[in-house]
Amino acid sequence: MSAPGNRGRRQAEAERNDRALLQAAREVLAADGAHASVASIAARAGVGIGSLYRRYRTKEELFQRLSALSLEHWNEAAERGLADDDPWRGLKGFITACVEFGQGSLSPVAGTIEVTEQMAASSARGDELLAALVARAHEAGVLRADVTAVDISLLIEQLGTSPLLDQLRKQGRDDLVGAAMEARARLVTIAVDGLRAVHTEPLPGGAPSGGLFTERWARAPEPPATGARGSGRAG
């Protein structure tokens, strides 16, 4: 900031630290929920608390950044999926990417942080992209007809939240994390197979309305309309 000419090794290390911080925050948040402490995040990232607080002025700011990045990742994955010629492969790739990225680990912070305009906009765009992905798959006849976009959102959130993975990481059993991720990949394949159009058994209950999951980011339970709000999607 002060001296405008220094873009050396210092800065590169700072960026690496930032990435480590964000990844650590994702993992600790998934394991400990919204009560995750900044100390544990910094420790997991291998940086000092001071470094964390130079980059993010408050804990909430860090969580907001994390949420914004997750929403961006969602949108990028959806765009990649739409870019695929095969509607089914595109949808499946989208779901897999979101689950593996850990989309859904941010669910616990929903309702505890202020929603920025950027997040709201990103979220709205994500809804459109997912709707397009689902509509295309429906038209191609590869996705069972009674599955909605909300079902997909929920599926990603459910599979993207892995108690086993979280616990292993929390206990420091990093050697088993890879195996656990492989095991989860199996579940994703199973669940995605269940989405294919070949099934005949109808889904129970009526199709879930998007409205049910619309206000999850709102802070307080009482006010039904809080202005900017996220979608029903995970993290």
Add this chain to the structure above:
Amino acid sequence: MSAPGNRGRRQAEAERNDRALLQAAREVLAADGAHASVASIAARAGVGIGSLYRRYRTKEELFQRLSALSLEHWNEAAERGLADDDPWRGLKGFITACVEFGQGSLSPVAGTIEVTEQMAASSARGDELLAALVARAHEAGVLRADVTAVDISLLIEQLGTSPLLDQLRKQGRDDLVGAAMEARARLVTIAVDGLRAVHTEPLPGGAPSGGLFTERWARAPEPPATGARGSGRAG
């Protein structure tokens, strides 16, 4: 204790309180993780903290009781499944029952409480029952061949942990809880459909070994053998 003859209305109310306490503990535990406070549990159950502590001497004792009950429920559900003539319907009923009961909400306490002998025994029996359920379905040719018992355990844990449900309960939106449960029931149907034998796409990676998930209940990361230990199953 002192007067041995009073088994009147008092006792009935006490039992109701106990049930409310256990259900509340399940919900709060699912929402807040292992850090769930006894105060919030008591509040959710609508009883005073004092009442909680007269029944359970410590927080850990309450969690142990909860774990034991979950394991029992798992076994009962598995036995009901085995009692069903149709191997497929039996397996599906078992999975559905476990998910809806909230099996998996206890995952966060794994590794934080002492494992009692009763829990260890119950857990071992649960493993046997599930293995029988899976073997029977395999023999009948209704379950895809590359699915293992560990896959089923993991599936139940994943689907039994619902961030959306937890958040709604935490925010007090009890009016939406029913809808969220219905939405999750749809996911269960989808995932279970993916388990059927008709699918041809192989599951990625090797079949997960049970050993990977065996030591989840052990308290510390270092000691590899802690004596009594649970299975890889949820809750």
Add this chain to the structure above:
DNA sequence: CGATCGCGGAGTGGATTGCTCCGCTCGTGC
């Protein structure tokens, strides 16, 4: 109508948390 029992919740010491501040290390410019 008095004795008794279970109930709810205020109170308490200790642990934890978000955040600040500061001494130190090490890359950088001369």
Add this chain to the structure above:
DNA sequence: GCACGAGCGGAGCAATCCACTCCGCGATCG
């Protein structure tokens, strides 16, 4: 080769939260 300062890690602080104890009160039973 040296002085400088940016960025680092983590000790420290006030506020909060936690598990658990203790006690007054109202309902129930003989």
